[in-house]
Amino acid sequence: MKISFLLPNRFKKIGLILFPIGLLVWISTQQGLFNKELNHTMKVLTLTLSFFSFLFGLYFISFSKEPIEDEYIDSVRLKSFQISSITQMVFFLISFTTMFLFNIEPHGDGGLSIFFLSSLILFWAMYILIFNYTLINTKSKIDD
């Protein structure tokens, strides 16, 4: 029996809406665009909600089924995960080597959070890019 942890295809559309809105609102709030309109509590709430909207959008895009989910798609998923993992490992290696060689340290908790957040986003962005590029590339080459 094949167990699938993937979400139905409609979640991809939801993810494509949540992801950019979350990202835009999160960046705008971080940059202080709504400082006049929002008090501290509302600002924290907006930051939290927009960040989770962005993150869930990213996960929905990554973990939604394709219209026809078959073994070839499974193999493309696996290949994309492998390349993304290697990319993330290279990112960590380069980052830590640079930090060690040039004695650079992330500034406080904020700097460390940004470092780990960028490595997380790098992984999922790479996965989405490779997966969709492979599928689109195959589709464009189809002949009959």
Place this chain on the structure above:
Amino acid sequence: MINHVKEIRVSKGMTQQELGDLLKVSRQTIFSIETGKYVPSTILSLKISKIFTKSVEEIFILDEKD
């Protein structure tokens, strides 16, 4: 792995879409198999051989690299 999926499919007058529909896979999967970019599982190979009414060995042949 060398395969004769495309030749047999064309000889039977089938399109990639029709074969994909019969196998319940996408057209991309059929294209990837035909171009040798993807080696199908045993289950899919057996389904292909059943549709083509040929043995698996007639459709898929091991090459020197395998």
